[in-house]
Amino acid sequence: MAAFNEFGLTGPVIRSINNMGFEEATPIQERAIPVALSGQDLIGQAHTGTGKTAAFGIPMVEFFDVDHEQIQGVVLTPTRELAIQVAEELNKIGQFKGIRALPIYGGQDITRQIRALKNRPHIIVATPGRLMDHMRRKTVRLNQVRIVVLDEADEMLNMGFVEDIETILTEVPEERQTLLFSATMPGPIQALARRFMRNPEVIRIEGKQVTVANTEQSYIEVEERQKFDVFCRLLDIQSPDRSIVFGRTKRRVDELFDALTKRGYSAEALHGDLAQSKRDLVMRRFKEGTIEVLVATDVAARGLDISDVTHIYNFDVPQDPESYVHRIGRTGRAGKPGVAITFVTPREIYQLRVIENMTRKKIARMPVPTIKEVIEGQQRLAVDQLLQAVENGDAGNYKTLAEGLLEDNDAVTLLSAALKVLTKETDRTPVTLTEERPLRMRQDKYLSPGKRGYSRNASGKKGPARNSGHSSPRGKSRFGSRSY
DNA sequence: AAAAAAC
Numbered sequence: 495m496a497a498f499n500e501f502g503l504t505g506p507v508i509r510s511i512n513n514m515g516f517e518e519a520t521p522i523q524e525r526a527i528p529v530a531l532s533g534q535d536l537i538g539q540a541h542t543g544t545g546k547t548a549a550f551g552i553p554m555v556e557f558f559d560v561d562h563e564q565i566q567g568v569v570l571t572p573t574r575e576l577a578i579q580v581a582e583e584l585n586k587i588g589q590f591k592g593i594r595a596l597p598i599y600g601g602q603d604i605t606r607q608i609r610a611l612k613n614r615p616h617i618i619v620a621t622p623g624r625l626m627d628h629m630r631r632k633t634v635r636l637n638q639v640r641i642v643v644l645d646e647a648d649e650m651l652n653m654g655f656v657e658d659i660e661t662i663l664t665e666v667p668e669e670r671q672t673l674l675f676s677a678t679m680p681g682p683i684q685a686l687a688r689r690f691m692r693n694p695e696v697i698r699i700e701g702k703q704v705t706v707a708n709t710e711q712s713y714i715e716v717e718e719r720q721k722f723d724v725f726c727r728l729l730d731i732q733s734p735d736r737s738i739v740f741g742r743t744k745r746r747v748d749e750l751f752d753a754l755t756k757r758g759y760s761a762e763a764l765h766g767d768l769a770q771s772k773r774d775l776v777m778r779r780f781k782e783g784t785i786e787v788l789v790a791t792d793v794a795a796r797g798l799d800i801s802d803v804t805h806i807y808n809f810d811v812p813q814d815p816e817s818y819v820h821r822i823g824r825t826g827r828a829g830k831p832g833v834a835i836t837f838v839t840p841r842e843i844y845q846l847r848v849i850e851n852m853t854r855k856k857i858a859r860m861p862v863p864t865i866k867e868v869i870e871g872q873q874r875l876a877v878d879q880l881l882q883a884v885e886n887g888d889a890g891n892y893k894t895l896a897e898g899l900l901e902d903n904d905a906v907t908l909l910s911a912a913l914k915v916l917t918k919e920t921d922r923t924p925v926t927l928t929e930e931r932p933l934r935m936r937q938d939k940y941l942s943p944g945k946r947g948y949s950r951n952a953s954g955k956k957g958p959a960r961n962s963g964h965s966s967p968r969g970k971s972r973f974g975s976r977s978y
Numbered sequence: 979a980a981a982a983a984a985c
Binding site: 933 | 979980981982983984985
């Protein structure tokens with residue numbers, strides 16, 4: 495691996511990198527940074543958790559003129575949480591050079607954002623809808639932009655987003671650099687991306703598998719109605735300090751969160767129907783460790799870098815293989831070990847094969863954990879807690895109490911009682927969640943590379959234009975008409 | 979076919 499001082503970066507940027515504790519460049523950084531610094535367009539694909547943000551952030555900060563107080567860079571992300579996180583990291587990279595990044599996203603008071611824009615950020619990190627709002631209000635000017643980054647690029651170019659991207663790009667100079675990054679990049683999306691890039695260099699960090707090797711992947715076959723009980727057993731056996739469980743729909747996430755809370759687990763829900771203030775609060779509490787189980791939709795599937803998430807549970811099979819890759823990529827980051835367990839109903843086994851086929855990795859079957867294992871797990875936890883307290887050596891205040899107790903009781907009886915008290919009794923009140931319909935994954939896209947289900951016209955629209963409020967201000971799109 | 983993304 496290369497050291498960061500091999501890229502010819504200037505002092506303040508090197509200092510920031512050192513300050514952040516980065517020592518050696520990851521493979522994607524090693525290959526992408528020189529290309530980005532040369533001014534060339536770039537499609538960068540690398541595994542989850544391998545430092546893609548710094549791979550585009552370092553060249554941006556290096557490249558930008560701190561005295562030119564205009565927006566020189568735009569990073570687009572698919573979720574608000576990711577915009578916040580990326581802006582934070584860019585600010586760290588820019589700290590000694592004085593390059594400022596500002597997150598711009600929906601659900602936040604717009605007048606506050608307008609005030610923040612008066613601080614003259616060099617980079618904005620935005621979700622598309624709110625950025626377009628600012629464009630219409632003329633509160634952001636994009637005519638000085640030199641670099642545009644699509645983070646989670648395949649998602650940003652998916653239907654539902656691509657028209658917004660197109661609109662935003664109409665206000666960015668054509669003489670710009672366009673950088674795309676993601677852990678997944680389906681062929682048709684990459685082809686679409688080239689339409690508004692200029693001779694991009696494609697950098698793929700090859701791995702035999704798409705997923706991260708240090709994450710242990712398994713699945714449990716279980717009937718829909720047994721899922722919740724089996725999930726609780728797993729939580730009791732594994733007792734992760736910080737885990738994420740993904741549900742398929744917002745309602746599902748709400749129900750799962752309610753049920754977990756009723757059983758006494760420390761959980762919170764995260765999905766797009768919650769107020770942004772609530773989303774921010776949940777994220778903050780999850781990061782600080784107050785919440786053990788984050789119950790989320792795919793809003794949390796991509797990009798979020800939360801340290802020490804050890805377990806990912808797919809309560810429902812993800813909608814597509816890309817989603818699976820990104821979801822389980824919330825663990826096993828920066829070389830740490832991770833565990834990913836997916837619940838599959840008998841009717842959905844085929845969907846699991848589709849995922850295995852795409853990731854080129856077999857997902858091991860795990861038997862349904864038994865009550866006996868749960869009890870053993872909980873007892874093990876009680877013993878661990880006790881031994882941890884011994885190791886901490888801070889129970890001195892209890893010695894007199896203990897000696898008194900030992901006068902009338904024998905040690906084994908006392909210790910057994912202590913362990914019994916420490917052992918968490920699980921509430922087994924039956925909980926019924928609303929049944930989900932089994933997933934029917936689109937198969938054509940993943941199983942027959944020659945005949946994929948993407949039938950778009952030049953503008954990326956499928957069928958007649960919808961969502962006319964998002965269309966280009968010029969009426970006719972320039973997207974696809976650029977002559978590269 | 980769901981979620982995300984503006985008010």
